[in-house]
Amino acid sequence: MSSFPGTIAFDEYGRPFIILRDQDKQKRLTGIDALKSHILAARQIANTIRTSLGPKGLDKMMVSPDGEVTVTNDGATILKMMDVEHEIAKLLVQLSQSQDDEIGDGTTGVVVLAGALLEQAGALLDRGIHPIRIADGFELACHTAVKHLDKIAELFPVSSENKEPLIKVAMTTLGSKIINKCHRQMAEIAVNAVLAVADLEHKDVNFELIKVEGKVGGRLEDTVLVKGVVIDKTMSHPQMPKELKDVKIAILTCPFEPPKPKTKHKLDVASVEDYKLLRQYEQDKFKEIVNLVKNAGTTLAICQWGFDDEANHLLLQQQLPAVRWVGGPEIELIAIATGGRIVPRFEELSPEKLGKAGLVRELVFGTTKDRMLVIEECSNSRAVTILVRGGNQMLVAEAKRSLHDALCVIRSLIQEPRVVYGGGAAEIACSLAVAAQADHLASLEQYAYRAFAEALESIPLALAENSGLSAIHVLGEVKAKQSSSGDPALGIDCMATGNINMRDQHVIESLRSKRQQLLLATQLVKMILKIDDVRKPNVPER
Incomplete structure (x- = not known):
């Protein structure tokens, strides 16, 4: 069969001509x-x-x-x-x-x-x-x-000692944006963020170390640069401490729950004794998991997945503060900032895989008591977060876009310092x-x-x-x-x-x-x- 997209026909003199398919529909x-x-x-x-x-x-x-x-x-x-x-x-x-x-x-x-x-x-x-x-x-x-x-x-002079020329370029970029009423402050934040992560010797800027986080509420002027990581989470239990110093962080991608059989078989609980045995097994497993984390020297557990109230209560009893449902990008940034390793199984956790931070604290906003967690004084102090505030979601989103433009321009100047x-x-x-x-x-x-x-x-x-x-x-x-x-x-x-x-x-x-x-x-x-x-x-x- 030919894959030719048409048909051959012949005129009255027997000469062939091609009819292309669907010409009338094109x-x-x-x-x-x-x-x-x-x-x-x-x-x-x-x-x-x-x-x-x-x-x-x-x-x-x-x-x-x-x-x-x-x-x-x-x-x-x-x-x-x-x-x-x-x-x-x-x-x-x-x-x-x-x-x-x-x-x-x-x-x-x-x-x-x-x-x-x-x-x-x-x-x-x-x-x-x-x-x-x-x-x-x-x-x-x-x-x-x-x-x-x-x-x-x-x-163009680019140096971490004299930031004024870079700030002026950032102000030119931000001058056309919706946030130009405080563009001097925003320009300073953008310049400080880029210089914190820049390698001026090799003319390189690692953008992955800069995170821009937005929170509705407050004014644009309340936007701050945090030397560390900000995550939109709180401690998993309200009675856990709100501020921790000299923290050793376990970064986990495994859930705080008993292992489930990875088969098609079901477990039938037919009597009270079976139920008690199952409950006892779960409790023993929970304790074993928490002890594995504690014995590694952990003072704060950050988990990519959630855990139920039983595990949460046990963590509180064992005085092990924890944060749950932390997203993948945040997990990676915390690992880079604190120098820790992302651990997929509790059994693999060891003291050398823990991340280190000088201070972990909760920020509280406004009358609604919105909370965010700040990890500061990290071992890799180059990771920074810009926390953008604004009156509504639209303004916060536009401020984030504007700051991205300013960050990109400063990066371009570091890579090629000509204007x-x-x-x-x-x-x-x-x-x-x-x-x-x-x-x-x-x-x-x-x-x-x-x-x-x-x-x-x-x-x-x-x-x-x-x-x-x-x-x-x-x-x-x-x-x-x-x-x-x-x-x-x-x-x-x-x-x-x-x-x-x-x-x-x-x-x-x-x-x-x-x-x-x-x-x-x-x-x-x-x-x-x-x-x-x-x-x-x-x-x-x-």
Whole structure:
């Protein structure tokens, strides 16, 4: 049997021709129509997200099918929660996600830039330029822009003694977020958290040692950095001590219960004596388990599973504080922080496998007496937890997302300590450099170069629009001043301070983030411009 997806038929002259299966049920776009459809879809996505760019950008409210509400201006989160149907729109969602995975910041800017590039490509297509020539021209222009970025980037001092420059970069990142009313405090927390776990010698940051925990209630200003691990649990029994010092922790992934026979056989209890024997067996087993834990020198047991009231009461009698139902990620973090081993069987527990901490205490919040457990002064003091507070779940979730962006930017600076200036200054500088290079080209690519330079201006334009300024006038003024002075630190004054010099305003961005935005956006646009045939099943609209 042939797997050919069609049928061979013959015309009146006996000449064979192929009938492809289900052609009448397929919707097909080809040539310029397909490219125009792609550009339109990308522009709609970019225009939707454009208004959330910059420190005065607006937030979006996303409502899930379950009615769950999310308010955010984080590009990756907005796009991830948007229910997009068009294939090119889905590619833009993935573009934003890849920027988030790689850098953690610039997720809105990269989509706005990609949308602007495709809009410019549409104008070039109308002038009859072949899409491949446009795509190649964009790629060459991108290399010119990236080279210019490297030229204008400045070395950045990263040291644990002088944190102020890092705090200023974190404040630039947090300035566009919902939590900017206390962004100095949040920036300090983010910097201290990264420096606590960073290896400055090898330029490496282990993000697994930073945990961001949220608790509804209190104000954003109550957010704190804890040098240790915070878990949203309490002691298993209310009469167990609320504070322990010089603690030896057994980290268990086995339940506090008698072993069950792993067979299909059942145990029938037919008489009172049988029941008493079974109860006695259970009690003996419980005592044996607790003694195994106690004899190893344990002063606190942390268990991944639950245990019943009988085991709980026995632990209290034996003066062995315990915490139950601790999740897998928390178990791992506690093991890293305290230097303990995760033990899967009670018989394997030994003194050298215990974790060590200087202090374990319960935190109590508000009138509802919400409790959390803090493990501090650990043997591996590098593990830290940021405890985020906020008036509602939405605010806590957005604060966690914002802090994640700040942490990622600081990590990028440790890995590559070079910066460019924000407020659209870097984009304007690159735009001028690309436009100047276009004048030296005799080939058709000069049109793509000028289009690329114009697309780069979409970022400062969006910043000016979102700040309520006259966008074209402001952009023209800054471009003229940058062109005459050659200072790449002149950008859009979003905060209306009267100062367009971003160096004085301390508006600084990571070079790595900006470079990645240019490269990813150009790569995606080049790929889209090469798609000129789209086939999909013609599903009737409901």
